[in-house]
Amino acid sequence: MKRYTKVLVPLFAISEMIAIAFAAYIAMYIRQGLGSPSIMVPETILFISVALWPLLGSVTGYYKDIRTRKFFRSFVHLTIQWYVISFILLAYLMLAKMDVSRLSFSLFLILGYVLLIISGRIRHQFLMKIRTRGMNQRTIGFFGYENQHSIFNLWLHDNPSFGFQLRYFININVAETLESSVKELEQLLSGHHFEEILVGNFEKRRDLLTNIVDVAEEYGCRVRIVQEIEDVYTRQLDLHQFGPFQVFSVREEPLSHIPAKIFKRTFDVVFSSLILLTIYWWIHVIVCVMIKFSSKGPIFFKQKRIGKNGIEFYCYKFRTMEMNGSTCEGKGDITKQADPRITPSGAFLRKTNIDELPQFINVLLGDMSVIGPRPHMLEEDYKVAEVLKKYRIRRFVRPGISGWAQVNGYRGGTENMGLMQKRVDHDIDYIESWTPWLDIKIIYYTILQMLTFRTGAH
Numbered sequence: 001m002k003r004y005t006k007v008l009v010p011l012f013a014i015s016e017m018i019a020i021a022f023a024a025y026i027a028m029y030i031r032q033g034l035g036s037p038s039i040m041v042p043e044t045i046l047f048i049s050v051a052l053w054p055l056l057g058s059v060t061g062y063y064k065d066i067r068t069r070k071f072f073r074s075f076v077h078l079t080i081q082w083y084v085i086s087f088i089l090l091a092y093l094m095l096a097k098m099d100v101s102r103l104s105f106s107l108f109l110i111l112g113y114v115l116l117i118i119s120g121r122i123r124h125q126f127l128m129k130i131r132t133r134g135m136n137q138r139t140i141g142f143f144g145y146e147n148q149h150s151i152f153n154l155w156l157h158d159n160p161s162f163g164f165q166l167r168y169f170i171n172i173n174v175a176e177t178l179e180s181s182v183k184e185l186e187q188l189l190s191g192h193h194f195e196e197i198l199v200g201n202f203e204k205r206r207d208l209l210t211n212i213v214d215v216a217e218e219y220g221c222r223v224r225i226v227q228e229i230e231d232v233y234t235r236q237l238d239l240h241q242f243g244p245f246q247v248f249s250v251r252e253e254p255l256s257h258i259p260a261k262i263f264k265r266t267f268d269v270v271f272s273s274l275i276l277l278t279i280y281w282w283i284h285v286i287v288c289v290m291i292k293f294s295s296k297g298p299i300f301f302k303q304k305r306i307g308k309n310g311i312e313f314y315c316y317k318f319r320t321m322e323m324n325g326s327t328c329e330g331k332g333d334i335t336k337q338a339d340p341r342i343t344p345s346g347a348f349l350r351k352t353n354i355d356e357l358p359q360f361i362n363v364l365l366g367d368m369s370v371i372g373p374r375p376h377m378l379e380e381d382y383k384v385a386e387v388l389k390k391y392r393i394r395r396f397v398r399p400g401i402s403g404w405a406q407v408n409g410y411r412g413g414t415e416n417m418g419l420m421q422k423r424v425d426h427d428i429d430y431i432e433s434w435t436p437w438l439d440i441k442i443i444y445y446t447i448l449q450m451l452t453f454r455t456g457a458h
Helices: 002-031 043-060 072-098 101-131 146-158 178-191 206-219 256-292 342-351 360-364 378-385 391-396 418-433 436-451
Strands: 136-142 164-169 196-199 223-224 240-242 246-247 300-304 311-318 369-371 401-403
Touching: 002 043, 043 101, 043 240, 043 311, 072 101, 136 146, 136 178, 136 369, 146 164, 146 246, 146 378, 164 178, 206 223, 206 240, 206 391, 223 436, 256 342, 256 360, 256 436, 300 378, 311 360, 360 401, 369 436, 378 391, 378 436, 391 418
Parallel strands: 136 164, 136 196, 196 223, 369 401
Antiparallel strands: 223 246, 240 246, 300 311
């Protein structure tokens, strides 16, 4: 998954941008062949279309790793996206009153569309091929009856290109009791990593669902439930196709919906860019001087943290402590109240949260969000995950520079597990209750705490 996001998606986007640019040059040569003067598509039009394609694709989920999506759906998505760009280009031409050859412009739009279809088809075939060979896989466990497991397993066998790997099956037919099957699930998850658990339809399922979900989410697994009898549940379900079944997800996550993802990611990029361009650069100069006069060592401190879906990333901060045993691999002593390792300048940076400013770079890189659960270093994260209930649910979203728990006073070290549980509860509440206004509210309170030196950091 990490390789898909960090390597393949940029390559796909670049190849399609090249295809759009190539369409402009082909249009020019075709026009030359018709005996017309050599007139290229205006550079402004070419720049707008090339820049808009990956941007629009990113925010609309065109590059999202939807494994059950066949090429026809990608084709429809591609068509709508190119239509939107064409409409924007036409609107720009009319507003700017540019004198552009209709033939050249029409050829560009047609050829661009054709080359994008070809590029999209190649991308789809490439992903199918590498998944068929066992790469770019997503691991799943199945909980239910043998007959539904067989149906799902047969579908996986017939569709290896979707990249799902069924690693374990808990057959409730052979379990001594239904409760013992839940214990088997817990033992399984404690020793193996699964990204999702698929729960089949079986008798007395309602009696077990709460326990199944609790166990699965305790280990950071999303839960999908096969829906066969529509009148079993009274609430409106958000059903979607998952292989041979209609399923629904247990936990409501506003940020799992594309419009919400579009808004949050766009907001993250715009807000972070503004901070880096208007505030960060001159604060960086001042902080560099403060750190150099305060202690020996580098300006920045980077350390591995746990991000979305448990993926590790390097988190950047201004260094606030003397060089010590903490490593960039996420190991070391947890910072304590009045920690002697904190430098004089570091105490001020921590008190004002200025030490976190470099994390806006992490936001632009896509590792973090402006608002979300605060990431912990690896050793600390693994330790707390074994103790606290539902801790791994925090990994369903990108970690943030600030969060709902932090503005409510739950921040600092993780020595007190009671306070840490309240922090986790606030993080889960944020994941389930997210709105754009909640992010803005948290930003407001974060700035207020910084200005009044009431961040509670140590």
